[in-house]
Amino acid sequence: MSEHSVRRVLVVTNPHSGSGRGDGVTEAVLAELATQGVEVTQVRAPSADSSVAQVRTELAGPDRPDAVICVGGDGLMNVLLAAVAHSGVPLGLVPAGTGNDLARELGIPTDDPRAAVRILLDGRVRTLDLGRIESPDATPTWFATVVGTGFDARVTLRANGMRYPRGPLRYTVAAVAELLRGYTLPFRIEMSGLAPGALDNPPDQHVVIMTDAVMAPIGNTRTYGGGMLVCPEAKADDGYLDITVVGAVSRWEMGRLLPALSAGKRIDHPATKRYRARRITVSAPGGYATADGEPAGMLPVTVQAMPGALAVLVP
Numbered sequence: 001m002s003e004h005s006v007r008r009v010l011v012v013t014n015p016h017s018g019s020g021r022g023d024g025v026t027e028a029v030l031a032e033l034a035t036q037g038v039e040v041t042q043v044r045a046p047s048a049d050s051s052v053a054q055v056r057t058e059l060a061g062p063d064r065p066d067a068v069i070c071v072g073g074d075g076l077m078n079v080l081l082a083a084v085a086h087s088g089v090p091l092g093l094v095p096a097g098t099g100n101d102l103a104r105e106l107g108i109p110t111d112d113p114r115a116a117v118r119i120l121l122d123g124r125v126r127t128l129d130l131g132r133i134e135s136p137d138a139t140p141t142w143f144a145t146v147v148g149t150g151f152d153a154r155v156t157l158r159a160n161g162m163r164y165p166r167g168p169l170r171y172t173v174a175a176v177a178e179l180l181r182g183y184t185l186p187f188r189i190e191m192s193g194l195a196p197g198a199l200d201n202p203p204d205q206h207v208v209i210m211t212d213a214v215m216a217p218i219g220n221t222r223t224y225g226g227g228m229l230v231c232p233e234a235k236a237d238d239g240y241l242d243i244t245v246v247g248a249v250s251r252w253e254m255g256r257l258l259p260a261l262s263a264g265k266r267i268d269h270p271a272t273k274r275y276r277a278r279r280i281t282v283s284a285p286g287g288y289a290t291a292d293g294e295p296a297g298m299l300p301v302t303v304q305a306m307p308g309a310l311a312v313l314v315p
Contacts, residue, residue, distance in 0.1 A: 004090060004123040006313070008039040010058050010065040012051055012080060014072035014096070025096035026071050028113040036121055041065065048079040055083035064089060067313060069120060071113075073097010074145060078292035081142035081310065085130055090311040092120035098159075098170060099226040099293055101145045105236065107315045120313045128236045130309040131220045135289060138297030144310065145292050146224040146231065147303055150215035151183045151246075153288040156225065157295060171225040172262045179255060184248045185284035187213045188300075193278030195240050199233060200273045212248040216282055218303050219244070224293065227264040233274065239307040240276045247271030278305045 011033070013026045033040050041058065045051040055068060068084050069092040070077050077093060084091045094117060095103040095110040106126075109115045133147055134140045148156050159174035189209040194201045217224065219231025219242045234242040249257070249271045261267055282289075283300035290296050 001314075002125045004066065004125045004313070006038070006066045006092075006121050006123045008063070008065050009033065009067050009069050009092070010041050010043060010055060011069045011071060012043045012055060012076065014076045025094060025113045029069070029071050029094050029117055032114040032117040036117070038121065051076075051079055052083045055080060059083065059087050059089055067092050067120065069094060069117075071096055074099050074101055074292045075294050077102055078141075078143060078294050081130060081144060085142055085306075085309045088311065090125050090313050092313040094120070098166070099224065101223045101226065102221065102292075104223065104227060105145070105221045106312060119315050122313075122315075124314050125311050126237075126314045127308050128310045128312055129220055129239060130306045131218070131241055131291075132304045132306050133289070133291050133296055133301055134303075135297035135299075135301045138295075141291060141296065142306075142309070143220065143291035143296075144236075145219070145221045147218040147296065147301065148215065148224065148288075148290040149217065149282045149299060149301065150185055150187070150213065150284060150287050151178060152215040152217050152224075152230070153290040154178050154183075156290045156293055157288060159225075160293070171228070172258065175258050175262070176255075179251060179258070183214055183251070183254065184212050185287050187211055187216055187245070187287075188283040189216060189243070189245065190281040191243070191275060191277035191279070193240075195276040198240075198276040199242070201275050201277075209245070211245065214246045214249060214254060216243055216245045218242070218280055218282070220305070223264070225262075228261050229264050229266055230261070231274070232266050233276075237308075239305055240278055241280060241303060241305045243275050243277070243280055243282075245273045245275070247273070279303070
């Protein structure tokens with residue numbers, strides 16, 4: 001942890017975050033920054049690519065900001081990683097999305113934008129790892145929280161297309177709908193650079209697992225979907241990624257596990273195994289992938305831990 005002066009900021013907004021909640025949060029953020037006498041440049045671009053391009057231009061300029069403040073959810077945060085990773089400029093989060101999982105992980109208030117701004121202006125910087133995800137049909141990209149593979153990715157994609165209900169309950173409704181479809185896939189999981197003695201890791205440094213499974217989320221942090229505790233031991237600064245393999249449980253068992261998962265409870269089931277590795281490849285025919293709640297193509301995907309890639313402002 002280090003101290004960092006924050007007097008000039010770049011504020012990036014998404015008015016569509018949190019089902020339209022973003023505009024109201026942005027107004028509160030700008031008002032608080034004005035009260036604190038902070039110099040603000042605002043980016044309100046029409047597309048993700050435009051946002052990244054504008055942020056990169058500002059960070060490369062002679063008067064680059066002291067911080068980039070993301071007013072939105074995990075989706076906007078994910079977009080900005082392409083510009084802020086390895087930049088040396090810390091990222092600050094003011095939650096205005098549906099899940100806000102990275103903000104929750106860092107202890108940023110999710111319901112008080114002015115309090116979140118005051119935390120960011122205190123200038124306490126923490127360095128986090130990121131993950132790098134590669135897929136044959138998608139552009140390589142960063143992620144900060146969790147990559148979903150299989151059933152959970154399908155749930156996220158369905159939830160992203162729903163207008164109601166709002167908030168984390170949306171993921172629960174989407175999960176119930178997806179549960180009515182076929183949900184088990186034949187997974188091939190290849191891991192290298194395993195953490196010695198961690199979780200269910202075998203002693204080898206390279207291992208391939210072939211198993212029928214419901215899903216195999218890969219976590220740099222512990223939660224996704226607004227607090228679902230899928231990788232409960234994951235640490236965002238240990239140089240590794242955690243993967244939770246949920247085996248081929250029955251539809252009744254999966255239906256019983258979903259409410260506990262949605263409530264943020266730890267799931268310890270005999271069909272669940274957890275591993276920790278630096279590099280993970282997940283394959284399953286017809287399987288989807290998501291990263292920070294955003295589409296990341298079809299399986300297979302290869303995910304690599306990237307230590308110390310992101311500076312963030314924290315309480």
